[in-house]
Amino acid sequence: MKIEVKLFGAFCDHQPDARLELELADGATVADLRRALEAHAVDHWPGLKPELLAYSAFASERAVLREAEAVPTCGSVAVLPPVSGG
Amino acid sequence: MKIEVKLFGAFCDHQPDARLELELADGATVADLRRALEAHAVDHWPGLKPELLAYSAFASERAVLREAEAVPTCGSVAVLPPVSGG
């Protein structure tokens, strides 16, 4: 299945349009998505610090997702680097 | 010596002009002033609850005065019932 991934914060330095499409197996979990994104980063974002992804969470529009959860099939998923609002 | 005493809050219900002159011995302390005011209250303010005076402090324009302090001879002294600002 194709998953649209929204990017925020420091990720946008590497992907200025702030979005990405990844191909995942049906029923993929958030952990699978994280691995797929890591592979994408190695290939396409040479300047990205690996710890940024390690410290990033994944979320729907509604909530942060746990690693074992299935990737939502409707709508998009977002990668959230460590937050710094306020 | 003559001392002008400023009155605030509930005391003004008994003394609408909010001031009073008391005669005290030279070198009188705040405790002496308190006793003089208690005597005045017995004679002139029949509706005053005695605990109001017991819970009241005395102060100059600068600070709350301790009971053993001499009554300041310049300027006036104020009687402060329990405070309720804010």
Add this chain to the structure above:
Amino acid sequence: MVLHHCAIVDIAEGRLDPSAALAFVSAPGFGGIAMFVGRVRDLNHGRAVTGVSYDIYDALALNGFADIAARCNAGFGPKLRLYIAHAKGRLAVGDLAVVVAAGTPHRDEAFRACRQAIEEVKHTSPIWKQEHYADGDSAWSEGCSLCGHEPAANAYAGHSH
């Protein structure tokens, strides 16, 4: 450096102005501003309130506000701006009774300075509130006795009112 603004504002002459408080405590190096605004409520201890009157010993209150500011500066400064203003006279429900604002580089100090300042104003300032009730009665609020203790930095410890 103590930068503070302390005022008593007679309701006959003007209103408390939270925007002025924010502006006063703002500075280019300050990221956090905490403000407290006290308003006259329509109900107290179950009785319908139509307004309150504040009596204030102005000279002592202003000296006390300056002392409060100095203690906040000792605790949370030296980069601190503090604004303390209290209303005087007869206020209606919804009118502002007190405005306290603190500006500092970071928010924790701003919150703590603001809280300490309003607690000390409540518990040590020579200010007296008379409540006016819907039934025509009026009563002076029970308050905090200033007997036997000096104003102190932790004057509000243990107080809930």
Add this chain to the structure above:
Amino acid sequence: MVLHHCAIVDIAEGRLDPSAALAFVSAPGFGGIAMFVGRVRDLNHGRAVTGVSYDIYDALALNGFADIAARCNAGFGPKLRLYIAHAKGRLAVGDLAVVVAAGTPHRDEAFRACRQAIEEVKHTSPIWKQEHYADGDSAWSEGCSLCGHEPAANAYAGHSH
């Protein structure tokens, strides 16, 4: 009763408005209003800052603000009005980044709700700050990882930033 106003305001379209926050959290039965205002500072970790850019995942942030309001209501309500607004886009030094206000009958709940809300906004909301420095450089602020924990009422315990 949860009465809250949550907003993200793009700097291109408007400014955060502390007066609107105060008005929103005011009610005849409320005696206490606590407000926090966060402003862009001219200096961070010793570097001269000329401005910051905020990136926000709007939909998730607004859902999160509503969750923050619900938790404040559970802790300090039911008589509570809460206002949370955060700026988005490129801000200059002195511009307002965030405004949080809480109105309640008494001041202790107002202070605590306001503090809890701003801490949760800081530590759980999907908002990212990029600082722009006087030397032309820019950097995303180090932040709070959302990995491996759910937003919780005490999410800010132990955090100082």
